[in-house]
Amino acid sequence: PGVCQTASVVSPYIYEEANWVDDMELGAAELYRLTGDSKYLQDAIEYGRCEPITPWMGADSAxxxxxxxxxxxxxxxxxxMGDARVMAEFARNLRSGISRTYEKAKENPYLFGIPAIWCSNNLTTAMVTQCMLYRKLTGDSTYVEMEAALRDWLFGCNPWGTSMVVELPYGGDYPSQPxxxxxxxxxxxxxxxxxxxxxxASIFESLRGVNLDGLPWQKGEPYERFQPGDxxxxxxxxxxxxxxPTMDGTASMTYFLSSLQREGMMQADRRSAAKRNEKISGGIVRTDTKEKTIALAFSAHTDAEGADKVIRTLDKYGINANFFFTGYLYEHGENVVKRLLERGDYLGSHSYGHLQYIDVKRPDTTLVSRDEFTADLRKSYEAMGRYGITPEKARYFLPPFEEYNATxxxxxxxxxxxxxxxTPGTGSAMDYTTPDLPYYRSSEEIYRHIMDEEEKNGLNGHILLLHLGTDPARTDKFFDNCxxxxxxxxxxKGYxxxxxxxxxxR
Known part of the structure; x- marks a missing residue:
């Protein structure tokens, strides 16, 4: 039940769909996205578990x-949209289908592991899209070479040297008589x-009525010298x-090409923005000084007692802000995280375990290994994943203690x-200090320092960092008082x- 098949009258060829749980999974997932009703997400998960891998992937035929x-x-x-466990399971499903295809592809000089059944370009488009979505979801670039090879196959890097898209590239080699x-x-x-x-070749030879005669005014191109045999x-x-031409394949291809266009536009924007952004040791510390904008940011590790007051204050002025939390807060501050997501604020990583990356007295000395750094960050994004926050959605990362080096x-x-x-200069991040510290600053002092900096140098492009919570020893809370x-x-002042x-x- 649920499959969609044609009932041919003249043609002997039938569209023989044999699965339907994938359609139900997508439908349930979209209903969850629209309604927020967790019942639909659970339905989607159950349907997805019925068919973890699309069966043609890795097969020779279908x-x-x-x-x-x-x-x-x-x-x-x-x-x-699922939690960390669900994300890992379904990302693994995507990877498994890609891996099966790759095992066949690595024996092919074009890295092409697609079965050459009718409408093989539809399968090629599906696999290149799955590679792209998996890469964006997980940040795993293992299959980026095959993704590029499949993309290039569609546009001419194939045995026939021709694009498979009519009139693209215009003036190039493409199907001239589809x-x-x-x-x-x-x-x-x-x-x-x-x-x-x-x-x-066996499929082609078995078909009725096909011919290579071409048009009355233009012969067909059989590519005899270039046929690979199989x-x-x-x-x-x-x-x-x-x-x-195939309608569904074309529609699927436009989705993939649109994603490439978006990536290209983002890269162009970043290159343009890179000329305006100011960096210290490879980290962005200030944005375009010609723009009267401020990126208000809050960080938190274990303390977030100011969340309610901060949210109410931001709501009062209609302001969105940027929040960076450790894994602890993503795991224990569900209510806060969900409220911020509903507001449309930016949520990023502040690491998982709030590690000390560098020796403050010798900043070039790194105190963690690359493996430790990577494992901690991956764990952070796993905690964020339960809210649907992926590395693609949260690519800006605030190091713990706001300390890092070029490494x-x-x-x-x-x-x-x-x-x-x-951005250095305002002293805003001193709002965590406690009275027992020699460099303690009261909220009023911090406020005055910020406004003095604004008067002297302006705050255009500033990343203004405050804390969502502090040690209980600090009773003078900036979010309460200033x-x-x-x-x-x-x-x-127009900011x-x-x-x-x-x-x-971005």
């Missing part, structure tokens, strides 16, 4: 549209359409098995993260409070 859609987007949705009424009736071309792609592709209007910043970059820290006044004064994505130019 019937026509037997396993449709050709990738299970539901796994990605569930992984992104099996389409647009062409045969002289209406135009199926521009942008992804054609079916190569099939096993599979064939022809640019001929009479070959409906390899050269017919730590480079390790973070290798994980796809960017170190950020407060935060409201500070925000009112800075808004009155705009922004999230780090906007400030940095």
């Amino acid at each position: 019937r026509h549209y037997q396993w449709y859609p050709f990738m299970n987007v539901g796994h990605y949705r569930v992984a992104a 099996h389409s009424a647009y062409v045969s009736e002289h209406v135009g071309n199926a521009t942008g359409g992804l054609v079916d792609g190569p099939v096993y 599979m064939v592709y022809h640019d001929a209007i009479g070959d409906y098995s390899t050269n017919e 730590v910043a480079s390790w973070a970059n290798m994980l796809g993260l960017t170190v950020v820290n407060y 935060l409201d006044r500070l925000l009112a004064d800075l808004l009155g 705009r409070f922004v999230l780090l994505e906007e400030a940095i130019g």
